Amino acid sequence: KSYTKIDEDLFEELEEILITADLGVNTTMEIIDQLRDRVRENKTTDPMEVKGLLKELLTEALEEVADPNLNLETTPSVIMVVGVNGVGKTTSIGKIAHKLKGEGKKVLLAAGDTFRAGAIDQLKIWGERSGIDVISHQEGSDPAAVVYDAIQAAKSRKVDVLICDTAGRLHNKKNLMNELGKVFKIVNRECDGLSRESLLVLDATTGQNAIQQAKIFKEVTNISGLVLTKLDGTAKGGIVISVSKELKVPVKLIGVGEKLEDLQSFEPKTFVEALFD
Amino acid sequence: MIFEGLAEKLQNTFSKLKGKGKLDEKDVNAAMREVKMALLEADVNFKVVKDFISRVKERAVGDEVLESLTPGQHVIKIVKDELTHLMGETQSKINFSNKPPTVIMMAGLQGAGKTTTCGKLAKLLKKEGKRPLLVAGDIYRPAAINQLEVVGKQVEVPVFSMGDKEKPVNIAKESILHAEKHGNDVVIIDTAGRLHIDANLMDELKEIDQGVNPHEKLLVLDSMTGQDAVNVAKEFNETIEINGVILTKLDGDTRGGAALSIRAVTDKPIKFVGMGEKLDELEAFHPDRMASRILGM
Ligand SMILES: Nc1nc2c(ncn2[C@@H]2O[C@H](COP(=O)(O)OP(=O)(O)OP(=O)(O)O)[C@@H](O)[C@H]2O)c(=O)[nH]1
Ligand SMILES: Nc1nc2c(ncn2[C@@H]2O[C@H](COP(=O)(O)OP(=O)(O)OP(=O)(O)O)[C@@H](O)[C@H]2O)c(=O)[nH]1
Ligand SMILES: [K+]
Ligand SMILES: [Mg+2]
Ligand SMILES: [Mg+2]
Numbered sequence: 001k002s003y004t005k006i007d008e009d010l011f012e013e014l015e016e017i018l019i020t021a022d023l024g025v026n027t028t029m030e031i032i033d034q035l036r037d038r039v040r041e042n043k044t045t046d047p048m049e050v051k052g053l054l055k056e057l058l059t060e061a062l063e064e065v066a067d068p069n070l071n072l073e074t075t076p077s078v079i080m081v082v083g084v085n086g087v088g089k090t091t092s093i094g095k096i097a098h099k100l101k102g103e104g105k106k107v108l109l110a111a112g113d114t115f116r117a118g119a120i121d122q123l124k125i126w127g128e129r130s131g132i133d134v135i136s137h138q139e140g141s142d143p144a145a146v147v148y149d150a151i152q153a154a155k156s157r158k159v160d161v162l163i164c165d166t167a168g169r170l171h172n173k174k175n176l177m178n179e180l181g182k183v184f185k186i187v188n189r190e191c192d193g194l195s196r197e198s199l200l201v202l203d204a205t206t207g208q209n210a211i212q213q214a215k216i217f218k219e220v221t222n223i224s225g226l227v228l229t230k231l232d233g234t235a236k237g238g239i240v241i242s243v244s245k246e247l248k249v250p251v252k253l254i255g256v257g258e259k260l261e262d263l264q265s266f267e268p269k270t271f272v273e274a275l276f277d
Numbered sequence: 278m279i280f281e282g283l284a285e286k287l288q289n290t291f292s293k294l295k296g297k298g299k300l301d302e303k304d305v306n307a308a309m310r311e312v313k314m315a316l317l318e319a320d321v322n323f324k325v326v327k328d329f330i331s332r333v334k335e336r337a338v339g340d341e342v343l344e345s346l347t348p349g350q351h352v353i354k355i356v357k358d359e360l361t362h363l364m365g366e367t368q369s370k371i372n373f374s375n376k377p378p379t380v381i382m383m384a385g386l387q388g389a390g391k392t393t394t395c396g397k398l399a400k401l402l403k404k405e406g407k408r409p410l411l412v413a414g415d416i417y418r419p420a421a422i423n424q425l426e427v428v429g430k431q432v433e434v435p436v437f438s439m440g441d442k443e444k445p446v447n448i449a450k451e452s453i454l455h456a457e458k459h460g461n462d463v464v465i466i467d468t469a470g471r472l473h474i475d476a477n478l479m480d481e482l483k484e485i486d487q488g489v490n491p492h493e494k495l496l497v498l499d500s501m502t503g504q505d506a507v508n509v510a511k512e513f514n515e516t517i518e519i520n521g522v523i524l525t526k527l528d529g530d531t532r533g534g535a536a537l538s539i540r541a542v543t544d545k546p547i548k549f550v551g552m553g554e555k556l557d558e559l560e561a562f563h564p565d566r567m568a569s570r571i572l573g574m
Contacts, residue, residue, distance in 0.1 A: 022504050022505075024318065086389065115554075121424075126419060205386065205506075207502060207503025207504065208319070233473070234473070
């Protein structure tokens with residue numbers, strides 16, 4: 001639609017775009033209010049410029065916490081990967097491992113999902129694809145024990161990066177979150193002084209529930225970054241704007257497919273541009 | 278909790294209207310603003326919300342406020358009734374073929390819960406005296422076949438697999454011959470997760486559909502899905518004309534507005550809901566409960 005002046009219809013259309021991209025009502029209202037202010041401050045009169053201002057605002061919001069780099073200074077460093085069921089944790093681990101190996105790092109994986117049917121084999125297949133070892137126990141065994149063993153192996157084998165898979169769990173399941181807490185207790189105890197990342201995987205198709213997911217996972221696992229998966233679909237993943245605004249954690253990586261190389265660094269500008277496609 | 282929020286807001290909106298007999302347009306507009314926010318917060322699709330609100334508005338304006346209720350409660354009742362109505366009046370069941378085996382096919386996006394739900398459904402049907410066969414039709418996901426085999430073992434249902442080199446449509450066709458030979462009266466076909474915009478994989482789904490003519494084609498959808506649910510449901514429905522939907526992961530704390538979105542765009546019933554990772558956690562769908570949940574009750 002083309003506008004001849006900046007009016008309520010224009011703001012409403014932009015509001016609709018943001019809500020349809022899963023930014024949520026509250027974040028959308030906040031941002032549209034900021035947009036009104038900015039239009040006023042800049043004395044903007046050309047309606048064609050308003051969308052540009054909105055993109056600027058959104059990019060700024062993301063850049064405020066942006067930091068695509070993983071903190072992997074020490075040898076070994078440890079990446080924990082967590083999130084609710086089916087978001088793409090195991091797949092993302094396969095991709096991240098491949099990327100790090102390509103950068104010349106020695107990588108090791110830990111099959112910390114001992115619960116889901118076939119989860120261990122799934123991770124092993126990902127490991128095989130890039131020639132990376134996987135530390136695993138039996139299905140049904142204690143995930144904290146697997147992670148403990150993997151940390152010892154990472155240390156003795158002089159591995160650069162250990163990446164630990166965890167079982168998918170809904171954040172409102174107290175016992176499952178406690179179990180995850182126990183795994184993190186082991187990591188904290190065994191990895192004192194080592195570089196660590198705790199990555200929360202969010203599915204781009206997810207709506208407002210992602211905020212709750214992020215809040216509770218952050219309490220239990222001290223999230224250091226987000227991985228936004230399945231951006232190769234039609235969902236925009238706008239929820240990460242609310243999440244990173246509220247929790248002050250950056251989106252680090254995005255998943256754009258099911259293949260080894262379908263992983264990219266998060267770029268606020270490109271992401272914001274895609275919200276309006 | 279959120280419902281109380283909505284209820285409270287509506288009470289406030291109407292507090293100035295005590296003793297009012299009929300709802301006029303201005304009252305209703307103010308109330309509908311709150312309802313609209315609540316639905317959007319619950320992830321109901323933007324367009325679906327718009328349509329819904331205008332429908333409810335029409336019904337509410339001029340309505341006599343029930344003597345037993347305050348205007349706020351009255352509006353909530355209208356909203357809830359309308360929502361329940363939209364969600365489908367009664368719970369639905371599996372359509373069994375009178376010429377067994379009944380063929381059921383699962384489809385949906387990646388990670389929605391198809392494989393798990395196959396196992397759950399097999400368990401449920403077995404309990405009802407059926408003899409199901411699970412079919413490993415996902416040849417792509419790493420360890421998908423192994424996953425289904427583990428699930429099959431857990432529910433003590435046989436799993437038919439031809440490895441990952443055969444085309445899914447051939448696996449599906451072959452599985453039916455196998456079922457006929459072995460006295461399996463229900464065949465449940467697992468399929469790979471796929472994006473609704475992936476032309477090749479959507480063609481593959483169509484091919485399976487045309488190859489075996491399933492009696493039940495069920496779209497498995499994650500209840501945490503946001504605004505995109507309408508696009509997903511629409512594409513799957515247009516490609517294979519689904520018979521119904523299974524909404525998974527409702528054991529979470531999502532409001533589940535996707536349920537309303539998919540109902541609105543496909544007009545297909547939600548048949549079951551997934552209430553956990555365990556294989557006995559599949560339940561019948563209750564429209565009224567879902568309506569309360571979306572409103573945050
Ligand atoms: N299209 C697309 N699919 C993805 C992407 N990332 C993961 N997937 C798919 O999503 C599904 C679930 O991925 P998993 O890696 O098993 O997810 P998970 O979080 O480990 O799942 P659980 O361990 O069961 O909780 C698989 O079919 C993956 O191939 C992505 O970026 N794009
Ligand atoms: N909490 C909960 N988890 C569920 C439910 N249904 C499935 N899951 C979990 O969701 C994740 C994905 O389930 P799958 O059955 O592998 O999903 P899928 O659709 O077959 O995935 P792809 O084959 O990769 O597309 C697993 O961790 C399941 O345990 C449910 O109702 N509640
Ligand atoms: K999902
Ligand atoms: Mg996994
Ligand atoms: Mg599957």
